[in-house]
Amino acid sequence: MLLAVDIGNTKIKAAVFEGAALVEKFVFDKEAGLEDIKKISEKFPKAVQSIMSSVGKEDDKLLLWLKEHTQLTDVSHNLTFPFQNNYATPATLGIDRMVLAAGATLQYPNKHRLVIDAGTCITYDFVDGSDTYLGGAISPGLQLRYNAMHTFTAKLPLLYAQMPQNYIGNSTKESMHSGAVNGLLHELNGFVNQYCEQYQDVTVILTGGDADFLAKRLKNTIFANSNFLLESLNLLYLYTNQK
Template identity: 60%
Template sequence: MVLVVDIGNTRIKCAVYEVNTYIDSFVFEDSNAQNKFKNIFTTYPKIKDLVVSSVGKELDFDLKSLSKSITIHVVSHLDSFPFQNKYATPKTLGIDRMILASGATLLYPKQNRLVIDAGTCITYDFIDENDHYWGGAISPGFRLRYESLHQFTAKLPLLTFEESEIFFGNSTNESIHAGVVNGLLYEIDGFIDGFKKQYENFTIILTGGDTVFLAKRLKNTIFANSNFLLESLNQYFQYKIKND
């Protein structure tokens, strides 16, 4: 039994798998991580492998201290991946993006893939049909856009994301929501259209915390899977077992 762990910018997400069968998942804050992990190991004592992907943050406790029976695998740039990395600065490529690229490569073989991860940042990752990873783009997600409008202006209020259908606003608050939400939707559709003009046999995978909201409003056809990073972590681990 495997526990895959994604340590993100704002939350920790985990999932339990038995080979490729999904069992359970959890989402929690850093401040409550130690107790949550204890509960997971108590609930699923058959967990033997723990696979960790992190954007760079470290836990303030030792996971090994919670269960003596587990083997911890921390994904790093030194590992082998199921794609050829053509990124100009491969050591600066985020582990989370490499895991997403691995999942796309393994789950959608022999096609061009664009993975869009909508979280704190929006990341776009392109892997061609020959399993070459070429890079993509990074832009601010919903929260960062709202915060920047407030922090870098004198009078604009700090708003939080709302599932708005507003195309244009007739108040300051509505105008901010219209600009942030529609701006992000147009950005994502624009990136997808640009890739589609250059490549055929194309698959788009949308994931991240805002997947459900975005998937209902994007004009392009996509595969929406909010847990694609966790699924990709498990797929990557199964790949590593077979190829080590």
């Protein structure tokens, strides 16, 4: 069994896999990371292999514990990935983006793939049909847009994601919901349309914390999978060990 750990900006996500099957998923605060990982290990004592990725500074105590109690694959830029990286600054490419690109490459072979991760930031990552990573885009995530409107103005309130009743907001709150949600939906549809115009038959995968909220409201055909990063870690582990 494999324990996959994704350390994000605000949360830690983990999952236990048996081969290709996801057995159970966990989400917890970063502050409680080590204790919660220990609990998962106690529940699944056969999970003696692990793989971990982090978008920022790794938790040294958690990293040390995984090294001592499991056979750890710590995902870094030095790992072998299943695509050619054509990013102009490969050392600055986020590990989470590389993991998602790897998962898309392995799960959807011989296709153009666009992975959209709707988390704290929205990241777009494109791998073409020849397994070449070309790059993408980064923009503020949904809640970040609400936070920015509140923080950098004098009177706008702090709101949380809610589908606006109409694209014409008839109050300050409804106007903010329309701007944040509809603005992001227009952005997502616009990016997908651009890729589809330039490349034939693009497979679009939407993941991240806001994936389910956004998926049903997008015009384009997509695969919505909030677990895609964890599944990509599992696929990358299997690929690395097969190598």
